[in-house]
Amino acid sequence: MTPHHLHAVRTTWALHTALTRLGELAVLESRLRTDETLSAADGLRSPLYGQRHATGGHSDPVSATLTLHDATARVTRWADLSQRATDRLRWIADMIGATPAPDPWWRIHTRTPRLPAATxxxxxxxxxxxxxxxxxxxxxxxxxxxLTGVPCPRCGVRQLQVHTDGPEASWTVTCTCICVGQGCACGMDGKVEGVQHIWPRHQVLGRIDA
Structure with missing residues (x-):
């Protein structure tokens, strides 16, 4: 797998973690919205329903109805962001000719290893x-x-980052230093000039343990 593909897979799994958190917030938001709607509906069914005081107030059926509508329309931030992300990923999946499926992230993830390096x-x-x-x-x-205590295989001075999103087989290590191509001493498979260095995690740690 080329460095371009390693970076793409790494980013795909990182995005999966972010999407999972966004999805959790959207679910919590939906539950909150449902609870508030039910609470407002309970107010409409209370024994006080139908009473109208000169000054209005909590027993005013008009006020209760407005509360019900407000609870339904309010608190949609995470659901809106989740839909925006889904639409964006669906567009990307379509652009790269990914296999049709309900989950656009899965489509991108499964297609990525087979993409041309530039794509x-x-x-x-x-x-x-x-x-x-x-x-x-x-x-x-x-x-x-x-990744503390481990020097960069290329520059030996910058701080390495370990990326552990996704299954262990996909874990990688990166450095901010840039590959200079075939003459680079990075040990990165498929050296590509101008690409940020990236290695499979076992390649870096195995070299240290040896």
């Missing part, structure tokens, strides 16, 4: 943009975490 690089940028805005919205830290 995989483009998809990485699109998915990274999606991952960034979703994580900012749901207040989720950026993907990856420092």
């Amino acid at each position: 995989a690089a483009t998809i990485t940028r699109h998915l990274a943009d999606e991952d960034t805005w979703i994580r900012a919205a749901v207040r989720l830290a950026p993907a990856g975490q420092p």
Whole structure:
């Protein structure tokens, strides 16, 4: 798998984590909206329904009806963002000719390893943009975490990041340093000039353990 494909797969799994959190918030939001709607409906069915005071108030049926409508229309932030993400991913999946399926993330994920390297690089940028805005919205830290005590196989000085989203077989390690092509001493498979260094996790840690 080329470095472009490794980056694309890494970003796909990072996005999956962000989408999962967004989906959880959308479900909680839906439950809250349902509970508020039911509470407002209970108010309409109360023994006080039908009483109307000169000053209005909680027993005013007009006020109760407005509360019911408001509870239904309010609190749709996460559902709207989730739909926006789904629409965007569906567009990306269609653009790369992914197999039709209900889940656009799954379509992209299964198609990515078979993409031309240049297309995989483009998809990485699109998915990274999606991952960034979703994580900012749901207040989720950026993907990856420092890999302490392990030097970069290429530069030996910068901070490596380990990416553990998804199954263990897909875990990778990255450095901010850039590959210079065939003459690079990075040990990265399929060296590509100008690409951020990325290695399968076992390749970096296996080299240290050896």
